[in-house]
Structure formats: structure tokens, C-alpha cells
Amino acid sequence: MTTTARSEALFAEARDVMPSGYTRHLVVAKPHPLYAAYGEGCRIVDVDGTSRIDYVNNFTALIHGHAKAETIEIISAQAARLLSAVLPTEWEVKLAQLPVDRIPGVDKVRFMNTGSEAVMLAVKAARAFTGKSKIAKMEGGYHGQFDLIEASFQPSPDQWGDPARPNVVPHNVGTPRSLLDELVILPTNDIERTRARLRAEADRLAAVILDPYRLQMLMVQPRTDYLAMLREETTRLGIVLIFDEVIALRTGYHGCQGNLGITPDLTTMGKIIGGGMPIGALGGSDEVMSVFDVDHGEPRVKHSGTFTANPVSMATGFVGMSLLTRDAFADLAAKGDRLREGLGRVLHDLKVPGRIEGSASLTALILTHEPITNYRELATATSAGLVARMQAWQTLASAEGLLTMRGNFVGSTPMTNDDIDFTIEAVRRSLKRLQSA
Ligand SMILES: Cc1ncc(COP(=O)(O)O)c(C=O)c1O
Incomplete structure (x- = not known):
């Protein structure tokens, strides 16, 4: 017993x-x-x-499960050499190379410490790129811990509203209404209603975000024809398509998007790319990621962070991902x-x-x-x-x-x-x- x-x-x-x-x-x-x-x-x-x-x-x-020898070795070695610092390290360059080589929608990468932060930055990038402010997500979709994106993660039936225009339901007491007005909730796999909503909101919509593999852990699978419609409509309407591959990245060498043959404008990553250490990453096309460029003056989106690209996560991520x-x-x-x-x-x-x-x-x-x-x-x-x-x-x-x-x-x-x-x-x-x- x-x-x-x-x-x-x-x-x-x-x-x-x-x-x-x-x-x-x-x-x-x-x-x-x-x-x-x-x-x-x-x-x-x-x-x-x-x-x-x-x-x-x-x-x-x-x-890689627990206590993999290579993981322990690199964490110990890197902790002994440099825990974190204001100077960039070679590890961030080495780790960034892997998604750039492997993931179709990733030409450039930026790092942070969690998947939630990657999603936050994706939202900022899409807004800066399009000059629009609203974000669309799937009813029941999970993209991490911040008040805009967590809305309508687990709404109850009395809160749902019209299936063609699902209500935006705050996840926590006290979420400002003004913030929720910036969100559009889409019915997964309902091609006609989603298309109509995207067209109606196109002038205000900066991005559509979804996990292309599953919603609610493994319970709801977006159909491939639904994803293809999202790709087609967002391109036509000038909306950034974000695939949240924080989990989905583990479904293949080229990510879930590689398996699907559908390439988003931005990809949020996390979890496995840290090799077990805390991490988040945002990747995307050269065009959209140019919002972070400083070559011609102030960037359109400013992004930093004390522990961003810390060398222990970068080095452990590089070793873990290289083994994959x-x-x-x-x-x-x-x-x-x-x-x-x-x-x-x-x-x-x-x-x-x-x-x-x-x-x-x-x-x-x-x-x-x-x-x-x-x-x-x-x-x-x-x-x-x-x-x-x-x-x-x-x-x-x-x-x-x-x-x-x-x-x-x-x-x-x-x-x-x-x-x-x-x-x-x-x-x-x-x-x-x-x-x-
Ligand atoms: C699809 C998806 N996006 C974003 C996140 C947030 O990542 P993190 O928990 O690292 O902030 C998660 C976490 O489970 C997730 O499953």
C-alpha cells in the first residue's frame, strides 16, 4: 500500500x-x-x-524526461562559467539558428523566459506591424497567463452567447472591460462563421492566434481545411497569423506547421526549446520581425528583460534541441x-x-x-x-x-x-x- x-x-x-x-x-x-x-x-x-x-x-x-546526462552537464558547466549577464552570449546565436534552420515560418527569433511572454510579444509585434489593435483567438484556446489572451479559455454555457459572435468572457474577476473590447472570439472549425467574422473585423484586427495542433490540451483539433482558410483569409485581409507552437513544436522536426504545410507569419515557442529550463521564443518572417529592428533608429516594438536569453536556458536549450x-x-x-x-x-x-x-x-x-x-x-x-x-x-x-x-x-x-x-x-x-x- x-x-x-x-x-x-x-x-x-x-x-x-x-x-x-x-x-x-x-x-x-x-x-x-x-x-x-x-x-x-x-x-x-x-x-x-x-x-x-x-x-x-x-x-x-x-x-528528454528527467536528469539526462547531457542536460545536467551543460547546466553545471554553464552555471560555473556564467549564470546571467548584460552582454549577449554565443549560446543565443547558436540556439536561434535551430528554429531558423528547421521551422518554415521562422526567419528571425527573439527570446524571453516563458511561452506567455512569447505570446505577449507576438501581440505587440502584430499590432506594430499592422497598425491595428484587436486580436482574435479561438473559444477555449489557451495561450498563457495574461489578461487579454486568457479570456474565454473556460467560459460556462451561460456565458457563451451567439455561436457566430461568441462573447468575450474574462478569465479573472477584475479584468478591465476596455481590454476585452480588443479581443474577438472565433468558433473553431466553423469555416463560414469564422470567415464572416474575420471579414467584418478586418479593419481593426491585427492578428489571429491559435494552437494549430490542439486546443484544451489534446481535446479539440483544428481541421486542416479550417487552418488553410485562416491562412488564406488573413493574408487577403492584412491580418497577422500567429501559430502558438509552445506545445505543438514537439510534434515534428519542422514543427507542427512543417507537418501541416501551412506557414504562419509569427510562431510562438517555449517548453522544449529550453531543454528543461525556463524559456520562450518568438519567431517570424523577416518582414514582421522587422518591428524589432534598430538599424534605422528606434524599433517599432521595444523588448528587453533582465533574464531574457540567459545563458543557462540558451545553452541547455541548444543541447536539448540538438539532440532532437x-x-x-x-x-x-x-x-x-x-x-x-x-x-x-x-x-x-x-x-x-x-x-x-x-x-x-x-x-x-x-x-x-x-x-x-x-x-x-x-x-x-x-x-x-x-x-x-x-x-x-x-x-x-x-x-x-x-x-x-x-x-x-x-x-x-x-x-x-x-x-x-x-x-x-x-x-x-x-x-x-x-x-x-
Ligand atoms: C499553447 C500554449 N501557449 C502558451 C503557453 C504559456 O507558456 P508558459 O506556461 O511557458 O508561460 C502554454 C502553456 O502551457 C501553452 O500550452
């Missing part, structure tokens, strides 16, 4: 010093979170000594396929209503047959008990040695076929227990 006594005790202490004991809301867990002690390869060990295969990988950031060769992506995809096939077999054998989705190193177990093509369908499935079922399963999977979140299985390079096969059987046992609960 595993114990969680030390986690429980730490949580009691945390409640004295942090609101309700937490400093990130996305990790809230009942009755208390598990506290991590250390990680090793694809496994994470909690403070009570229980080891689980880590299928969250810090919200997809740790594509075409072969490494192929191996991640092969392991992902093995997992998806195995999980599909389990659902079939046990006759569990659900399906397996995803590609490359991202896999989702979705415990419903209902189609989910946009945020509203997801919210409807959720109110029909989807989240409750998924959470109940997640607890059972944790007891079987799997750390997962929202049915997502995020792969990492240290995972072996044995780990995948262990996972498939652990899911089989946990689903059987869910059926008999």
Missing part, C-alpha cells in the same frame, strides 16, 4: 504560506497534490518514495504509435466507450464516443460527466504507476518499448477497476 503521508504534511505547511497551499492552479489536486522529490529518465519519484512513469513531463516541456534530430522525432513517433495501438486494443477488449487520439509524442485517452470538434462540444461532454470519469480514471492510473493529466500521455525520449507496454497493461488494469467501481 503506497503512502502519501509526506505529501499530505507538506501540503498542510503550504497552506500556511500560499493561498490554499498552491502557487499554480493547473496542478490543484484533491485531497492534496503529490510533492515531487526527484526524476530519473521517464520516471518521477514523489516525496513518499513512489515512482511513476511521468506522462505529464511538466506540461510537455521535458521532452529527425531520427529522435521518428523514434518518439514510433513509441507514440505503439502506445496508441495498445491503448486502442485495451478500449476495444474492455468495451470502454472512448477513443485514442493524438500523434507523434502526444497521445490522448478520451473516455467518450461523442465527437468533440470545438470548445462548446467539449464543455457539453464535460458536463455529461467526461471530466469526472477522466479524473476517477487518473487516480486509478496513478495507483498503477502512471502520472497523467486529463487523459494525456506526453512522451519523452528515455521511454522504452517496455515502458510503453507496462503503460498499456497499467491502463488496462485501471480501466477495469473504473468499470467495476
